[in-house]
Amino acid sequence: xxxxxxxxxxxxxxxxxxxxxxxxxxxxxxxxxxxxxxxxxxxxxxxxxxxxxxxxxxxxxxxxxxxxxxxxxxxxxxxxxxxxxxxxxxxxxxxxxxxxxxxxxxxxxxxxxxxxxxxxxxxxxxxxxxxxxxxxxxxxxxxxxxxxxxxxxxxxxxxxxxxxxxxxxxxxxxxxxxxxxxxxxxxxxxxxxxxxxxxxxxxxxxxxxxxxxxxxxxxxxxxxxxxxxxxxxxxxxxxxxxxxxxxxxxxxxxxxxxxxxxxxxxxxxxxxxxxxxxxxxxxxxxxxxxxxxxxxxxxxxxxxxxxxxxxxxxxxxx
Numbered sequence: 001x002x003x004x005x006x007x008x009x010x011x012x013x014x015x016x017x018x019x020x021x022x023x024x025x026x027x028x029x030x031x032x033x034x035x036x037x038x039x040x041x042x043x044x045x046x047x048x049x050x051x052x053x054x055x056x057x058x059x060x061x062x063x064x065x066x067x068x069x070x071x072x073x074x075x076x077x078x079x080x081x082x083x084x085x086x087x088x089x090x091x092x093x094x095x096x097x098x099x100x101x102x103x104x105x106x107x108x109x110x111x112x113x114x115x116x117x118x119x120x121x122x123x124x125x126x127x128x129x130x131x132x133x134x135x136x137x138x139x140x141x142x143x144x145x146x147x148x149x150x151x152x153x154x155x156x157x158x159x160x161x162x163x164x165x166x167x168x169x170x171x172x173x174x175x176x177x178x179x180x181x182x183x184x185x186x187x188x189x190x191x192x193x194x195x196x197x198x199x200x201x202x203x204x205x206x207x208x209x210x211x212x213x214x215x216x217x218x219x220x221x222x223x224x225x226x227x228x229x230x231x232x233x234x235x236x237x238x239x240x241x242x243x244x245x246x247x248x249x250x251x252x253x254x255x256x257x258x259x260x261x262x263x264x265x266x267x268x269x270x271x272x273x274x275x276x277x278x279x280x281x282x283x284x285x286x287x288x289x290x291x292x293x294x295x296x297x298x299x300x301x302x303x304x305x306x307x308x309x310x311x312x313x314x315x316x317x318x
Contacts, residue, residue: 003179004031008106010089010097011069012040012127013114018073020112020142025077027110030183034083037074038100039066042093063088094130098317101137110140113304129295132279132307136315138176140306150304151186153177154272156263156297159192159228169278169310174236176308177276178248188250190233191266193259194225218256226254259293264300276306279313 009024011017021037028035041062070086077084089096101109114128131139155177160166174190181188201207202214209217229252237245251270255262267275277294298305 003176004028004108005033006104006106007031007033007035007108007110008097008101008104009035009037010040010109010111011037011066011073012042012093012111014069015112016144017112019144020110021073023140023142024110025082027108027183028082028084034085036100036104036106037070037084037086038097039070039086039088040093040096041066041088041090043090059090063090094127094134095317097131098135098315101135102315102317106137108138108140109135110142113141113143129298132298132305134315134317136309136313138306138308140304142304143302149186150180150184150274152189152270152272153181153184153186153274153276154189154191154267154270154303155276156259156278157190157192157229157232158278159194159225161228165310165312169308170232171236171239172308172311173276173278174232175240176306178236178240178244178250180274180276180306181248182244188248189253189266189270189272190229190250191253191255191263192225192229193255193257193262193266194221195256195258196221222254222256229254260296260300263297267301267303272301272303274306275301275303276308278308278310 004027007024007028009021024035024037027033041059043059066088067086070088074084074086087100089100097109097111100106109131111128111131114126128141132141155173157170157173158166177188177190180186196202196218199214199218202209202217203211207214233250233252237248240248253266255266266272275297277297279294294307
């Protein structure tokens with residue numbers, strides 16, 4: 001399944017990025033996609049203006065060093081049947097990456113997770129989280145410790161009845177996760193975490209409901225969620241084809257509980273190397289794309305992350 005045609009791989013530090021770069025090359029080959037390797041020099045607006053208007057020995061040295069890093073990275077793949085180019089981006093890191101994605105219509109950004117601010121430790125506010133929030137195309141953050149591929153892939157789906165945007169995003173997530181599971185010869189796990197709204201109130205004496213009545217309501221809600229999930233997976237399998245669907249045999253996890261807690265627990269239990277999530281717009285806050293629930297989930301997992309935006313998302317970065 002070819003999902004990408006124009007991949008951007010970003011190098012923002014001098015750390016070893018061989019694992020994430022290897023995945024970018026593999027994905028570009030499998031999709032016959034163009035691969036751009038961008039070295040990012042995090043600099044102020046003043047330094048960027050200086051670079052474009054006059055000579056700056058320090059900045060020149062930084063550019064040369066970064067270019068040497070990129071050249072060393074790609075030297076072993078230049079003979080492969082893959083279109084590769086390098087470029088240097090100078091400015092505020094996440095903004096330059098997003099502008100690159102916008103200006104050249106990149107359909108995937110791949111980046112190594114920052115070692116000093118990993119998914120499990122203070123990701124909020126970092127370059128990584130800003131990319132997840134504001135980059136218009138999917139962002140794949142890869143942990144350098146994952147040397148052996150992505151054999152267990154977990155995708156989280158959100159239930160929003162009568163919401164076409166949510167339905168469309170769920171299908172995007174399933175298609176992307178399935179594509180990667182097929183490419184990695186991995187197992188696909190589909191998780192939906194749900195809660196019964198106002199359960200505590202219904203179980204209180206104020207509601208006037210018996211325990212049996214509340215249990216029945218919860219069971220009915222669970223049946224609704226289970227049928228919705230089954231219909232969604234069946235629809236997806238019919239799109240990817242019978243052969244791919246039979247090979248994947250996705251494992252379904254319908255879990256009652258707070259998504260912030262049970263999704264990370266599920267990821268740990270199955271040993272997920274990759275978690276695929278959708279981001280959710282907050283009404284009234286332009287450009288803030290990732291929701292509180294997703295942020296908390298990401299802060300509790302130790303996996304690589306692929307975050308996908310709903311169609312029609314407009315980045316606040318111009």
